[in-house]
Amino acid sequence: QKEVEQDPGPLSVPEGAIVSLNCTYSNSAFQYFMWYRQYSRKGPELLMYTYSSGNKEDGRFTAQVDKSSKYISLFIRDSQPSDSATYLCAMSRDNYGQNFVFGPGTRLSVLP
């Protein structure tokens, strides 16, 4: 079993829809949870990170962590065509980059 599981998609939604992206994990030692966005032919860029269970909001994006279920989510409200990208979840038991574990990514298309 992989440490981090993520549905690869592709996921297609109409512009303005609410998007839900999810990851599950198996290592209960994970404490830091991150979401990266990766446009085609580009490197990943950090969108959001959280340290604990609960919700964290940043503009149209909300990250949610449920440690009891080992489940994290990223919600995108009022989705835009510019949100079309691959979204990678990542997690770590500490804040040292060498211990990050990345999910395979979910490819999202927002159709105008």
Added chain:
Amino acid sequence: NAGVTQTPKFQVLKTGQSMTLQCAQDMNHNSMYWYRQDPGMGLRLIYYSASEGTTDKGEVPNGYNVSRLNKREFSLRLESAAPSQTSVYFCASSEIFLRGIQPQHFGDGTRLSIL
């Protein structure tokens, strides 16, 4: 502000050939990383350098070597390329602090095909 620059962007090699992937960052970061990205696998860490003068193996180091040339530059070398090393290679850099996540800044990748 260039951030993390990787060269070359594309490369095709024959099995057994060697090559070096170059990476440079201009953000004065202490830590640098090399990842490979394969379909369905996610990013996997090959090697990292926590600070100038140090390098350590990551999850998938076999077949690779690295050099931290100075604080700015971190290169990845394939001594004898194999088809299994066909992948997209990303270099990243970050700061390390005692508390909180410091984002890793990624380059745009080198797409490497080995025939």
